[in-house]
């Protein structure tokens with residue numbers, strides 16, 4: 001029998017099985033000997049025991065593996081930013097898009113709190129990210145705008161949420177699946193998350209064959225990409241970068257850089273390039289300090 005590990009606690013693993021029930025499982029001792037750990041998100045082979053228990057016999061190959069939170073087989077990351085309150089910082093958004101792709105995970109851009117943003121703001125953001133080809137959603141958890149489209153995007157996927165504090169990640173999860181009643185507003189939750197409390201990641205069911213990790217992932221700190229590789233995560237630059245005078249053009253100050261030319265013509269959003277250049281320059285500086 002197969003199943004998906006959705007929770008790990010005190011040496012037990014809760015596995016959602018093909019029978020569509022949860023079984024509380026132990027892992028075979030052999031994993032420890034091999035130095036393997038069962039992760040939340042793992043697809044496992046198990047032997048059922050009784051009505052509600054089982055033993056995990058095998059971990060099936062993982063497509064992705066995150067360290068923070070420790071979760072396997074994430075297929076997509078919702079990169080979540082509010083447009084206002086707090087005001088969007090596109091530099092952080094662009095950095096998260098790079099970090100997510102670097103982990104082999106597909107980014108989905110979600111702009112929250114649409115109820116308090118202007119149409120002009122939404123249009124500008126849409127135009128800024130349209131050429132990346134990543135899916136873009138505009139939602140309001142408070143006014144229940146755009147939630148159906150988001151639900152559809154979650155189907156068949158294991159999703160992790162990423163984004164700064166206060167942008168409405170918990171509110172979005174609550175709006176999608178009200179039975180979670182996650183704490184929102186930050187304060188009480190942050191106190192519960194004190195330095196000494198261990199946070200366990202769980203997968204929450206947000207519909208049939210749709211799972212979301214309850215602990216956000218990725219941060220600016222997790223971005224370990226080399227300066228010359230940043231450009232590999234800018235699909236909106238690709239069609240123009242082909243015409244740069246030489247391979248390996250970093251699109252910084254190079255003469256006849258086709259990406260810079262595209263921005264000057266208005267074919268690429270200027271902010272995408274300036275954020276990119278800041279990121280690359282910061283990386284170059286960091287690398288310089290390491291030697």
Ligand SMILES: Nc1nc2c(ncn2[C@@H]2O[C@H](COP(=O)(O)OP(=O)(O)OP(=O)(O)O)[C@@H](O)[C@H]2O)c(=O)[nH]1
Nearest residue numbers: 113140141142165166167168169170171184185186
């Ligand atoms: N106007 C408006 N406010 C919202 C919306 N969604 C969330 N908020 C408010 O934004 C604040 C932060 O929401 P949370 O859901 O706690 O944000 P979070 O991203 O989970 O924050 P952290 O737990 O700190 O990471 C709360 O005061 C919410 O009431 C929305 O759609 N519209």
Ligand SMILES: [Zn+2]
Nearest residue numbers: 244249251257
């Ligand atoms: Zn270039």
